[in-house]
Amino acid sequence: MSHFRDEIAEQPEAASRLLQQSRGTVAAIGARIRESRPRGYVIAARGSSDHAALYAKYLFGVRNRALVALAAPSLFTHYARPPDLEGQCVIGISQSGASPDVVSVLEEARRQGALTIAISNDAESPLGQAAEYVLTLGTGQERSVPASKTYTASLLALALISQAVDEDAEFAAALDMVPRAMAKALELDSDLEKLVVPLTGTRVIVLGRGFNFSTAEELALKLMETSYVMARAWSVADFEHGPIAVVEAGIPIVVVDGGGAVATSMVSIRDRVGAKGCPVVQLIDGEIAKVDPSTTVQIASGLPEELTPISLAVLAQLLANRVAVSRGFNPDSPREIHKVTRTW
Amino acid sequence: MSHFRDEIAEQPEAASRLLQQSRGTVAAIGARIRESRPRGYVIAARGSSDHAALYAKYLFGVRNRALVALAAPSLFTHYARPPDLEGQCVIGISQSGASPDVVSVLEEARRQGALTIAISNDAESPLGQAAEYVLTLGTGQERSVPASKTYTASLLALALISQAVDEDAEFAAALDMVPRAMAKALELDSDLEKLVVPLTGTRVIVLGRGFNFSTAEELALKLMETSYVMARAWSVADFEHGPIAVVEAGIPIVVVDGGGAVATSMVSIRDRVGAKGCPVVQLIDGEIAKVDPSTTVQIASGLPEELTPISLAVLAQLLANRVAVSRGFNPDSPREIHKVTRTW
Numbered sequence: 085m086s087h088f089r090d091e092i093a094e095q096p097e098a099a100s101r102l103l104q105q106s107r108g109t110v111a112a113i114g115a116r117i118r119e120s121r122p123r124g125y126v127i128a129a130r131g132s133s134d135h136a137a138l139y140a141k142y143l144f145g146v147r148n149r150a151l152v153a154l155a156a157p158s159l160f161t162h163y164a165r166p167p168d169l170e171g172q173c174v175i176g177i178s179q180s181g182a183s184p185d186v187v188s189v190l191e192e193a194r195r196q197g198a199l200t201i202a203i204s205n206d207a208e209s210p211l212g213q214a215a216e217y218v219l220t221l222g223t224g225q226e227r228s229v230p231a232s233k234t235y236t237a238s239l240l241a242l243a244l245i246s247q248a249v250d251e252d253a254e255f256a257a258a259l260d261m262v263p264r265a266m267a268k269a270l271e272l273d274s275d276l277e278k279l280v281v282p283l284t285g286t287r288v289i290v291l292g293r294g295f296n297f298s299t300a301e302e303l304a305l306k307l308m309e310t311s312y313v314m315a316r317a318w319s320v321a322d323f324e325h326g327p328i329a330v331v332e333a334g335i336p337i338v339v340v341d342g343g344g345a346v347a348t349s350m351v352s353i354r355d356r357v358g359a360k361g362c363p364v365v366q367l368i369d370g371e372i373a374k375v376d377p378s379t380t381v382q383i384a385s386g387l388p389e390e391l392t393p394i395s396l397a398v399l400a401q402l403l404a405n406r407v408a409v410s411r412g413f414n415p416d417s418p419r420e421i422h423k424v425t426r427t428w
Numbered sequence: 429m430s431h432f433r434d435e436i437a438e439q440p441e442a443a444s445r446l447l448q449q450s451r452g453t454v455a456a457i458g459a460r461i462r463e464s465r466p467r468g469y470v471i472a473a474r475g476s477s478d479h480a481a482l483y484a485k486y487l488f489g490v491r492n493r494a495l496v497a498l499a500a501p502s503l504f505t506h507y508a509r510p511p512d513l514e515g516q517c518v519i520g521i522s523q524s525g526a527s528p529d530v531v532s533v534l535e536e537a538r539r540q541g542a543l544t545i546a547i548s549n550d551a552e553s554p555l556g557q558a559a560e561y562v563l564t565l566g567t568g569q570e571r572s573v574p575a576s577k578t579y580t581a582s583l584l585a586l587a588l589i590s591q592a593v594d595e596d597a598e599f600a601a602a603l604d605m606v607p608r609a610m611a612k613a614l615e616l617d618s619d620l621e622k623l624v625v626p627l628t629g630t631r632v633i634v635l636g637r638g639f640n641f642s643t644a645e646e647l648a649l650k651l652m653e654t655s656y657v658m659a660r661a662w663s664v665a666d667f668e669h670g671p672i673a674v675v676e677a678g679i680p681i682v683v684v685d686g687g688g689a690v691a692t693s694m695v696s697i698r699d700r701v702g703a704k705g706c707p708v709v710q711l712i713d714g715e716i717a718k719v720d721p722s723t724t725v726q727i728a729s730g731l732p733e734e735l736t737p738i739s740l741a742v743l744a745q746l747l748a749n750r751v752a753v754s755r756g757f758n759p760d761s762p763r764e765i766h767k768v769t770r771t772w
Contacts, residue, residue, distance in 0.1 A: 130669040316660050325527075329652055
């Protein structure tokens with residue numbers, strides 16, 4: 085077994101630990117945000133962490149009615165012309181906390197007097213030191229280069245912050261269900277084998293929308309990192325505004341669907357690309373109409389759509405792992421990349 | 429000749445016309461923005477227009493020190509939970525002005541009292557009617573489904589707004605040079621033929637950074653729409669945080685480089701992927717070190733980096749057109765898409 089596969093399996097426990105150990109910090113962050121009433125959120129991140137930022141764009145939007153901007157780090161580094169961040173809550177997400185460009189966004193934000201939060205697996209990292217508040221993921225060391233447990237822990241950390249800002253009993257109960265939902269996803273590992281064959285070519289398209297656009301991006305990245313498949317994710321509406329032209333019979337398409345408000349949109353695109361002769365496979369959490377069980381892996385986690393990116397990320401990781409293994413690759417050590425990437 | 433190729437050629441004239449005819453509207457928008465001092469900008473767009481929004485993220489950042497958030501339209505439509513837009517300047521960009529999701533962002537913004545601006549080729553469109561100010565592109569009808577002249581006109585419109593907010597004599601002079609820079613790009617059409625062969629496979633990676641990340645995205649979309657190549661663009665730093673693992677000898681890579689602050693970053697990635705055995709072709713505007721003339725098309729437009737996305741977009745369009753023609757496709761009418769896409 086690889087570190088990647090081991091760390092995927094550690095996620096229910098890591099999530100339980102985060103739920104327990106972060107209470108004090110999350111309460112302090114929530115109180116501070118409620119008091120300072122930020123104008124909006126700015127999130128700086130790279131790689132998988134950037135997909136967590138994308139999740140926050142929808143989560144903070146839907147739950148907190150907050151505007152989220154994803155930072156362009158080069159404005160802070162190469163161009164040395166950072167935007168005005170007055171009154172913003174600026175969040176840096178990084179497993180290692182060591183990428184200089186993400187750190188520089190937080191340093192500048194703090195210089196400007198913005199509220200700063202680091203979400204990292206290393207509280208002592210440069211990112212942790214740059215921020216006023218540090219929410220430590222506490223997953224234990226992640227040895228695999230492709231992230232798994234630090235990714236879902238980052239999603240959960242963001243959900244905890246959202247909840248601390250706007251508390252809601254139903255969402256609180258749902259958060260407590262997350263470890264169990266992850267465990268349910270893990271039980272489906274062998275069922276995912278039936279989806280592997282179509283994904284072993286050179287190209288894959290992954291479609292999501294809303295909350296699970298982040299999951300689609302994360303699956304595409306995992307397929308690239310572990311299996312060297314040229315995978316590309318789109319949000320359905322963006323896909324229909326042009327890129328859909330590339331679709332031709334035979335190009336495999338993965339549909340990631342957490343149900344909820346965008347489910348009709350996902351079913352509609354699934355049927356449209358299926359009619360073009362594309363092999364379509366589905367990762368689903370929730371109740372979706374007319375599913376073909378031979379090409380679908382479906383959890384019924386009971387999570388609300390807002391939290392399905394966590395359960396579906398576990399399925400996505402397991403799937404990428406199986407594609408890598410079937411192609412004979414070791415998912416732990418992708419060529420060309422290292423655990424800590426230092427970009428400027 | 430196709431409409432696409434004809435419309436590419438119309439761009440210097442369209443840009444000249446926009447520079448002349450928009451003066452009054454741009455001055456009014458600039459005065460209003462200076463007076464209302466927005467907290468930041470929110471931009472709603474799809475397809476090529478979304479790449480114009482990406483350009484604005486860097487342009488308004490560097491020139492106006494303004495924070496730009498790209499809207500997630502589904503928050504306004506499917507989720508019906510729009511974020512708080514108080515004090516924002518909300519810009520909708522759409523050639524047709526007819527996509528309901530982009531219109532709904534502007535309608536909600538106006539309901540919330542935000543300053544709203546439509547950038548469209550059709551002032552009478554739903555988008556034009558939803559916004560307080562309309563900056564009409566005035567390119568004349570665009571018949572080709574893949575956008576060309578409306579894309580560069582949208583970039584120029586954004587640059588005019590940026591200039592109206594923070595005036596600068598040097599940038600004013602540079603704006604007046606845009607039509608001539610486009611004409612210079614057009615003169616290089618036949619020179620682009622030497623770059624076509626590596627791009628006629630099934631996969632292409634396009635790299636840019638900063639201002640020209642937008643150009644990289646636009647070239648990738650144009651290759652998909654006109655030539656059905658699965659093309660994917662990355663900003664260099666994001667690419668190095670994982671996706672670079674997919675690189676293997678033989679995968680063609682296009683580097684889009686407008687010089688300036690990110691030029692060293694572009695040269696470094698060019699040499700890194702070249703060393704992996706990838707055919708690398710370059711589109712350059714500016715003075716770049718150690719260029720291989722057999723795989724590079726280079727304009728020396730004299731434009732500052734901030735405006736090279738306009739000249740380089742013309743090269744990108746011409747290149748996509750040549751790839752389509754060499755593969756025997758009519759670039760005007762991509763399969764599966766229409767001139768007006770109505771997503772919700």
